Amino acid sequence: MKRAYHRFTVVYALLVLAPLSMNATQWLYAAEQSFYAGKTVRIISGFAAGGTIDLSARLFARHLPKYIPGNPTVIVQTMTGAGGQVAANYTYGVAKPDGLTLLQSPTGPIMNAFLAPESVQYDVRRVAVLWVSADSWVTVVNVKATQVRKAEDLLRATVPLRVGGSGLSSLRTLRPKLALETFGVEHTLVTGYQGSSDLLLALEKGEIHLFEDPQDGYKKNIQPREKQGTVAVLWQTGILTSDEVFKRSDLLPQVPTLGEILPKEKKQGPAWAAWKAAVVPQTFQYLMTTTPGVPADRMAILNRALEQMTQDAAFRKEFETTLGEPPDLLIGDQADRVIKESLKRLFEDYQAGVDYLRALANKK
Numbered sequence: 001m002k003r004a005y006h007r008f009t010v011v012y013a014l015l016v017l018a019p020l021s022m023n024a025t026q027w028l029y030a031a032e033q034s035f036y037a038g039k040t041v042r043i044i045s046g047f048a049a050g051g052t053i054d055l056s057a058r059l060f061a062r063h064l065p066k067y068i069p070g071n072p073t074v075i076v077q078t079m080t081g082a083g084g085q086v087a088a089n090y091t092y093g094v095a096k097p098d099g100l101t102l103l104q105s106p107t108g109p110i111m112n113a114f115l116a117p118e119s120v121q122y123d124v125r126r127v128a129v130l131w132v133s134a135d136s137w138v139t140v141v142n143v144k145a146t147q148v149r150k151a152e153d154l155l156r157a158t159v160p161l162r163v164g165g166s167g168l169s170s171l172r173t174l175r176p177k178l179a180l181e182t183f184g185v186e187h188t189l190v191t192g193y194q195g196s197s198d199l200l201l202a203l204e205k206g207e208i209h210l211f212e213d214p215q216d217g218y219k220k221n222i223q224p225r226e227k228q229g230t231v232a233v234l235w236q237t238g239i240l241t242s243d244e245v246f247k248r249s250d251l252l253p254q255v256p257t258l259g260e261i262l263p264k265e266k267k268q269g270p271a272w273a274a275w276k277a278a279v280v281p282q283t284f285q286y287l288m289t290t291t292p293g294v295p296a297d298r299m300a301i302l303n304r305a306l307e308q309m310t311q312d313a314a315f316r317k318e319f320e321t322t323l324g325e326p327p328d329l330l331i332g333d334q335a336d337r338v339i340k341e342s343l344k345r346l347f348e349d350y351q352a353g354v355d356y357l358r359a360l361a362n363k364k
Contacts, residue, residue, distance in 0.1 A: 041072050043074065091103040123292075130331065142231060151234045155184070157209075161186070187210075215252055236256070236258075237257065303332035
């Protein structure tokens with residue numbers, strides 16, 4: 001109550017005492033400065049240094065301060081553990097709802113509510129969303145070890161296929177496993193890899209024959225090997241539209257989606273519903289969120305700052321150079337709508353598919 005009264009007093013004083021020449025925008029800017037001036041904003045990263053999440057968090061920390069009224073200090077705090085879930089539980093359940101703690105993450109904090117609910121200590125429907133970014137993932141195979149160059153070759157692979165993944169409930173583990181089961185291809189699962197570089201090395205060494213990778217690593221890691229003929233891209237997840245069409249990524253227009261490749265008779269039942277549920281989160285593959293209960297005025301400040309930052313030419317150039325794709329983010333209400341629509345699908349439309357994925361994660 002005292003904080004609310006203090007904010008009201010500051011705004012009232014500004015409105016009454018500011019020079020008559022000051023317009024409404026300037027008054028509001030001055031009022032906003034009263035909170036963020038001298039403060040420190042933390043961007044929490046649940047993943048180790050050098051990965052996509054850490055790199056993007058540090059990129060935001062460098063550019064965001066000048067767009068927040070009051071020019072607060074913005075720092076990155078690494079908080080690893082349980083595939084980012086430790087950071088999510090802290091941000092959504094422990095941090096103060098004051099607009100000073102942000103979480104940079106992939107889909108895990110949302111999807112774990114469905115695939116590993118025992119690890120989640122918050123109501124996923126109350127997560128406060130600032131921005132989201134879509135991303136398609138590709139399934140890559142070692143051509144020399146398997147003689148597989150396209151999806152229809154899978155049933156004629158020259159070796160029993162080993163699929164690489166991270167955690168058992170990770171979508172980068174579950175999606176290729178689900179796809180191969182749907183095709184009817186026998187395989188074994190090898191998990192515990194920490195990221196794309198580990199999986200790519202394992203592929204080259206022959207420890208695994210197939211794994212899934214995000215499109216932002218395609219040009220740097222996959223395409224050169226594709227040109228050499230050592231690997232092939234079998235399919236991409238694409239982005240599932242509101243009318244249930246799997247849309248190819250604009251960055252990978254030459255790569256078909258699994259929905260385009262899979263025989264018609266395979267695209268039905270719980271397994272197909274599970275594939276849809278597994279692709280739903282590609283509409284928010286990367287996202288920034290904050291603690292539930294942050295006041296609406298501070299959410300508006302942060303949203304406006306993010307919008308202005310993404311229009312900055314220097315930021316856009318550094319983002320694309322660092323992450324391999326343009327910063328095409330949905331911010332504020334648009335981002336919130338993406339999450340809400342996705343949650344509806346996962347809680348209601350594809351519930352049988354979610355159950356199938358959860359059972360698949362526990363399958364030996």
